[in-house]
Amino acid sequence: MTKTFASRADLSPKRATFTRLSEHAWAYTAEGDPNSGVVIAENAALVVDTTATPAMARQLISQIRRVTDRPIKYVVLSHYHAVRVLGASAFFSEGAQEIIASRGTRELIAERGGQDMQSEIERFPRLFDAVETVPGLTWPTLVFERDLTLYLGDLEVQIKHVGMGHTKGDTIVWLPQERVLFSGDLVEFGAAAYTGDAQLAHWPGTLEVLRRLSPEKLVPGRGPALLSNAEANRAIDYTKSFVETLLSSARESIAAGHDLRQAFAHARSRMDPLFGDVFIYEHCLPFDVSRAFDEASGISHPRIWTAERDREMWQALQD
Template identity: 60%
Template sequence: MQQKTFASQADLGDKKITFSQLSEHAWAYTAEGDPNTGVVIGDDAVLVVDTQATPAMAQDVIRHIRTVTDKPIHYVVLSHYHAVRVLGASAYGAEHIIASEETLALIRERGEQDKASEIGRFPRLFRDVESIPVGLTWPNITFRSDMTLWLGKVEVRISHPGRGHTAGDTIVWLPQERTLFSGDLVEFNATPYAGDAYFQDWPGTLDKLAALDPLQLVPGRGEALRGREQVQAGLNSTREFVQELFQAVRGAAASESDLRQIYREVYDRLAPRYGKWVIFDHCMPFDVSRAYDEATAYPDPRIWTAERDVQMWKQLEA
């Protein structure tokens, strides 16, 4: 492997935005593998799932929403705590920001470090970073396992199905329309970022999503999925990546190989199948590092800081 530019600092190209209707009340804002935003347009209000990384970037989501409705945006749901998902929240002027209790705990524990880390890794995703207000995005409604909102007659179920991408992953489910917003628990033709993951829990959490039998699904990255066959393909490919990577790392760690050697072996093993997925090169060092931690001495993810990011990158990609 050739040495790569740190994380995705060399990824500067704009992505084509798509705003598409999936069911009567559900819309997807997608951008060729950049972070997605989900939109639920109820009878009397709008709910947004994930905010984009900055208020300036969130304004583009709002412009698209205003092409189809003038209803007020009353709710924002955070699928997890990562800065790229939450720091645009202030743009929506929502009355309520909703997150799981686990996500709130992670914001308290590591929100500031995550903010600095993510901005350093992937500056294009934090366009007009100066538009972010001082401080962090704080939910004002939290829940332990699940809650239900009614947007008029539109039922919106919000739940924490289990650990996977993070400890606090949240999904939004419209049972009347069988439409699911999965956050980064599911990706489609995009590499799952697993630097804060629970590899051994993630497949079981995906099984819970599959049990809902969605007919439409908005993944964290990648195009919106339509129809049972495509939805299952997104669930299955995410599960297979997570399992294959962790099994490879755990097996190599048992042989007492050092982390750099393990990384090179696992990268070469996964690249033929997954190497064309969006942000593969960006994610793999973080994914392998976390898998190695979980397979050895750290059942819970360690906090990524800007300094730790660079140190890890130099160790694995030098």
Template identity: 60%
Template sequence: MAKAFASQADLEDKKITFSRLSEHAYGFTAEGDPNTGVIIGDDCVMVLDAQATPAMAQQVIERIRTVTDKPIRYVVLSHYHAVRVLGTSAYGAEHIIASEATRELIVERGMQDWKSEFQRFPRLFRNAESIPGLTWPTITFNDRMTIWLGKVQVDIIHAGRGHTKGDTIAWLPEERVLFSGDLVEFGATPYAGDAYFEDWPQTLQRLRDLKPAALVPGRGDALMTPEAAEEGLAGTQAFITELYGEVRKSALAGGDLKKAYDAAMARLGPRYGNWVIFEHCMPFDVSRAYDEAKGIEHPRIWTAERDIEMWKSLE
């Protein structure tokens, strides 16, 4: 029998923290599970990333209601992955915002991604029967847009390709708080199965150029100081750069995927092996890095069947 996905054995509930980063910004974090950002404006609330199911989203709503009774009017999708978007319906938002590139990915592979992620992360899809279907944005944009929550300015920016081709950040310029989605992780392994390795470091530099005073990453603790934010940016960049460099070296030397995987595990394990979901992410990350090194520019679609085939061959 093939070894199960590393994440399938992760069944323990995580401790939730709801941190205030500035006057208007909060981070919902859960020990390496997907994070959600919250911005409370003068007249309404904006949520950044929605959780995997409406039932899971209720945990976010409960925390929001401890600090405000204002209506949740906006949900922003940092990218298309199921664990980030399928809980959106719970918020009753008037507007669902995503980059045009993210919408393209939902059209192209949203359903396959849903089935794939559900298989990988059963705990995150609690009460999956509450999901009404794929989440579709009501507003899309190409490069950037600004939303005003009363007097609170929120810049929504397609920062560049990295974790996916549609990565979107939210930025509070007055308070210098950044919501990065999975472009940045902290103490958690970046999932790079749909990534653009050669672009990702440049995209991170654009985030660094904002000089954030605080940052809510896609996974891991909310980063409450400029130094902590830089640590998150630098750690993510180092992981991505080291992994791609090692896999590219193997691929260009003629090694097969298994050889590239073994080399990457040996190189990265000592430094990053204690990061959350390291063993789960590495097969997917190496597979995508190997493809990119071999000249496959756009990530191949992950299906439940492809997941299992890849996992068997590497694990």
């Protein structure tokens, strides 16, 4: 009998919380489900990650509308994953003028956005409430190479690709005056890091760039907002440990001549004691080990996940 993805049994909805972090920054966090960030300035608002569907985005918009009626002019995509980007169309009726993404994110949407959408929806249906409201892929309208700075009135908003990690296109939003960082999935806290499309060897160095920003507030991709520099560093350390343990276990497996199943068992022996209890660990681990095994084998550009590859991999590891 085929075992289904761990996440298909995860049906209990999470409660979203909208929290003010500073004069202009807000966190929309959801008990380990994907977070969004919001910046509200004197003439416009900006949202970082759009939720998974337009119907879900309406819930975020209703929270924003409780505190401001300013147009939500800018939508920033932290990376290309469906669960972050497919709600974007809901912001057009709220004043959205630009959907901003890095060059790497644009390339990944063009290369694999369609397969990623199908795969993510089948893996984790609860995260795609009212999926029928998704009109199709989300295409950026404004693409930057390394840095883009917006001035919303007096507020400086830096949109940056500081390095690869969770994907090759990872983008952060940084408010230097308020020391608030929206990291996307480069940083997680209390949840597993999904690394199925990652650049694992680059990720720790990218995290050190984030640490050097010295954020006082950090909204991770998943988990609660971190409310001090010490807490932000704790989340950075946690993510770094997750990524480094995963990649080193895959390298050990390659050196030992393991196949993927053996590599999975070896990864469990290293990862379970440290991370076995965190949110979505069981969901992520097979995808994470598959990518780490590939990267340790010399495959630098992650292979595309299709719904079929998802099922084949899951069966190979669980049966």
